[in-house]
Amino acid sequence: IDHPEDYTALIRDLKESDRLPDNIVHAFNVLVRNQPTPFDKALKTGYLSLLYLVQALSAERVTRHIQVGIFSNDMFNITGYERIEPALATIHGLSKVVAQEFPNLVCRDIDVSLPHTMGNELSELAKRLLLEFVDRDRQMSIAYRGKRRWVQEFEPFALEVSNPTSGYLQEEGVYLITGGLGRIGLKLANYLANSVRARLVLIDAFDFPAADQWDKWTEQNGAQDVTSIKIKRLQNMKNAGAELLVLKADVSDKEALSAAFGQAVQQFGRIDGIIHAAGIVGTHAFKSIPEIKEEDWRSQFQAKVYGALNIADIIADREVKFVLLQSSMSSILGGLGFGAYAAANAVLDALANLQNRLGKTQWICVNWDGWNFEETNMPTSGLGSEIAQLAILPDEGVAAFERIFSYLDLDQIIVSTGDLKARVHKWLQIEAAKKEDQTPETGGELHDRPDLPNPYVEPETDLQKQVAAIWQKLLGISQIGIYDDFFDLGGNSLMGTQLISELRDAFQVELPLRSLFEDPTVSGVSKIIEQERSEAQEGEMAKVEDLLKQMENMSEEEAKKILEQKKGKNQR
Template sequence: FSSDSQSAKSQRVYTINPRRPNDYDALLKELIALDLTPKIIVHLWSLTPQGHTVSGLENVDQAQEKGFYSLLFLAQALERQNMTDRLQIAAISNNLQSVTGEEMLSPEKATLLGPIKTIPLEYPNISCSSIDVILPQAESWQEDKLAEQLLTELTAEFSEQIIAYRGKHRWGQTFEPVRIETKAEDAPRLHEGGVYLITGGLGGIGLVIADHLARTVKAKLILSGRSEFPRQDQWEQWLASHEQHDQVSEKIRQVKALEALGAEVLVVSADVSNLEQMQALVNQARERFGKIHGVIHAAGVAIPGEIRFRTPEIVESVLATKLKGVSVLETIFRDTHLDFLALFSSLSSISGGFAVDYVAANAFLDAYAHYRATNNNNDSLTIAINWDNWQQVGMALQSEVPEELKPFHEENQKSSISPKEGTESFNRILRYQLPQVIVSGRDLQAAIRQHRSAQRMEARVRVSPSQQFYPRPNLSNSYVIPRNQVEQTLADIWQQLLGIEKVGIHDNFFELGGDSLLAVQFRNNLQETFNKDFLTTDLFQYPTISDLAEYISREQVEQPTFQLARSRAKRQQDAMEEEIKLSEQRRKKRG
């Protein structure tokens, strides 16, 4: 952040780094001090010069820095600066929306729709809109007309979230119900004995689709997932040595059931966002089965949480599966004709009714399908399917629902998609040349309202991390298992508190998603477990399990030497906890 010269200040010109959260705080503080608190913020970083617009996936990382991350950091800074007055944020982009079918789309920009859709749900005083344009020739009458249109848009109350200008016309996004019939006259895209890759194939929805393919066409199936999975020759030993309800055991039995239906199944542990691992998987599959006919990208990471607690490490672990996963699949199958590439997206990309990064990741899948449709020179189908909630599949089985949410959850399940409805819809959708289809068992607007209500309720009722576990984020350090009892005890507490399925001894508490409020809870757990006094500031000074375990062991043998330091730290902690209380009071007041 800089505003070094007096002329810059007089002209209100500032320079910030889009990837530095502190820059947004510094800018807002400066504006507040000058009594220039903004009422409208115009975001132009996703507006690229026509000659420099990159179509496709070559510009993914830079697009996230100037698109998704900049809006995320802006929202977090607005909360930290306690800006609760009404505010409008307009993100202006080009080549994001397919309106005429002739745009050179840049799907990597679509992640900005995550913050645009989610921010107003978490911060009711802020309204957001995405305005997509086609840049006209410089100094032309069309340029003057576009400037006039944008000024009119920005000075009016936002009535729609997704808007596009094409020439003289303003377009708004709408959805129309379509009854997709079984078209008997068309050749099906699923072949008897066809070879199909399902990323996330050992997840709930992935296994339902795999079962459908096994029953209907006796497919040859490649099921991939990030988690380690026993080799086939180890399955019987695993089943014999583990409990019946062990998750891996249940998946082994489900795969064996696929084989009993006549399918051939290859299960491979591979991260879809890792090109080397996925290329090895595809090579192995081709060697065993031959040509791959279709790909179902069902892999995904969904980590609940509010915008204010989102860290780059959590965001990256969510975005990677969708963004980098698609990039990897595109690279591997670039010279291969696929009958179809089915991208399993979510209704949340329409409703905004989940964590901001998950909404963004699925919005990218939607945009990528439209990008492929406008650049398709053959009869290969790329389609994004925005699934509403499934009954007792996928996220519905990830966690035990808190008591406060059970009535809401049970009511929601009544109108969710059954496995039979889902597979029948999938079968029909493949017969149509559509880039995007939303599948819901109820009226779309009712489903959107339900998604948004669920997000608000889950934000108020924090799901107990002990009931819900998510993959370890992509950290700069490798995973290292605990080496002694103290480290194991600390790892167990972190796992329960943060909801992370694996916690290594060199993992940083705050990079895993910890914050000041969780630090207070952790301090309480430590005191109960070790029957000793601990300070919240201990975690800031020793943020890894390794450092904290060493500190605990050292304190036990050097207790007297810590007293003065702890007295000073206690005063710091009192101040910090007072700030936490004030922060909570401000949040409740806004809510």
């Protein structure tokens, strides 16, 4: 588990000996646990082992269709009584992204409750689990509790406008916001300042000028400077009657966070509620699975997860009415490039659930769709427009907060700007969506090339012609130029994963998903295929040279034996 290179060696060995499986059972996380597992330990058997396995399949360019059954216990909260290990939720976030980035891999999360006896009940459970591999109903999240099989469904629920002070908020309440100088943090602080004249503790990771330096800062750096803009917002909050305390602390550092809490209590006497909005977003949060390195998943878990775990520890003996966690739609729907981000958010979802069993503070987890803070700059075409259509505008986000604060006792709220059931079907029941999408809506008839900003340039090389033919079939468009943008041609991100899968099948190369986002044209993708092919060839050449070197030192008998083995394998 500690050695990613072992996973690669295993997959390489299976591939070279032609024994790659059709099914993989990932069962590191089925364990009898008598006490909570330390987070980092559960992370190893959970997130990291799945990550390394998929990275190994990708590194070895495995394009074969494989079903991955990811078994666990203590992951899903079904009955309300089972133990929950929040760290295991990381696999749940990651597995959705695996299935999206690698359409040849079908993942199922199957959480069981272990029977009390090791006899019939256990073999009965084992039989049912094996059936999950053959009797497929396209569900990705499944739980077994006793003889019952549970699957996850979402139902819409309208939160009516109400008065937040009849719920969680109170006039002049003391609210601590981690990531308080970030976009959502500041927006929410502004709402609290104006609605209840809150006393606000804003914690962030960077140095911010002290209040008596604000005017001087703005004078020296101009009103358009990022810090000056934040200063202006803070001054407006003060004018609305709020009191402010801005502190620097890394929320993943328990001592630093605890000291900041101490300062807040010293100044305001108590803390009524906490909004955990510290996190790393934007391009840092976006890495395809093969690209995820330790620093990437660590940076995702740092503020969001370790910050939330620290908050839980620090407030264990304090009277805090609520903790509001900012999770994201990625833990529900996955998302290309969100292999670490979705996992971190999934932990928040599970943690809220767990904490509500343990203490008197109400934990609420909100899974937000993406917010759009640049309404004036919304893309109207390409992949950006697909995302922008569903984005939450800041004032809409605040209106949602207002409703959330009005309702007591909700553990988790998903704020979906689109029909969630349809999105789940599209993104998670990916096999089904894939089959339905295979025939273009034209019923095989091809559309004309749409009006595009760039002129049509005919494919020249054989490779470009083959790539263009695959695009044509997938998009249902008769003529595709080598500089036409996949997303301008009507491709969406789901079709993108399908395209990558078909290209991998056709050319037997491991194409990184990001190749489609960096240069989504026939020309760009063809270049990457060429590059991948030549790298693969170089790898093969290096192996041959290595073998020749070994053979130089062998007896004729030994060399013959090795050649015969290789011949036998090639004929299989």
